[in-house]
Amino acid sequence: MFDILMYLFENYIHSEADIFVNQDDLTDELTKAGFHKDEIYKALAWLEKLADLQESHVKPYLTKAxxxxxxxxxxxxxxxxxxxxxxxxxxxxxxxxxxxxxxxxxxxxxxxxxxxxxxxxxxxxxxxxxxxxxxxxxxxxxxxxxxxxxxxxxxxx
Structure with missing residues (x-):
């Protein structure tokens, strides 16, 4: 799963490529790159949860320390x-x-x-x-x- 996160970060996020890629297209690309679908779904879920952490109601402890x-x-x-x-x-x-x-x-x-x-x-x-x-x-x-x-x-x- 971490390899997929690195691949996505280097090829989409860090390179400032178009990050609004259709999830199905992205899954197809990652499959063609040799990654397994279950690992792809875990990596995409990891990224979604990362985005959710910005919301204070998801992790309220982030605002109280x-x-x-x-x-x-x-x-x-x-x-x-x-x-x-x-x-x-x-x-x-x-x-x-x-x-x-x-x-x-x-x-x-x-x-x-x-x-x-x-x-x-x-x-x-x-x-x-x-x-x-x-x-x-x-x-x-x-x-x-x-x-x-x-x-x-x-x-x-």
Missing amino acids: SSASIRVYTDEEMLRLDCQCRGFLLFLEQINVLDFATREMVIDRVMEIDSPFISLDDLKWVVLMVLFNVPGQESAYAQMEDLIFDEQEGPLH
Whole structure:
């Protein structure tokens, strides 16, 4: 499923191609690209839920948090996001790429990925996808994009 999300992000969203593609046409294209239909439907549902997270009535906790609060991860989240991933999320908050709401959106989307473990590289792409889809986060998106694509110069944190 994550491969499909990456394919869609690189070929439609990040390339600024026409993102108003008919879902049937998109499913056909992804099938021709070698993806299985059940994985395609999971990826499309993942993207729909990402869009839904912008609505405060869907996830009301996104509007109620103190900037001084500390995130405590559940056991399931800790299994999915290792120490390096959790540290990276904290780093992104410290440099103001993520705020509490976008952090929670990232964690929500990570927990919906059909994988028992999320690598740091996969997490970075989820962060990028979330920031791209949240209005008003253009600066954070650009900063995250710089972090991802300027990696060859050294470690991020």
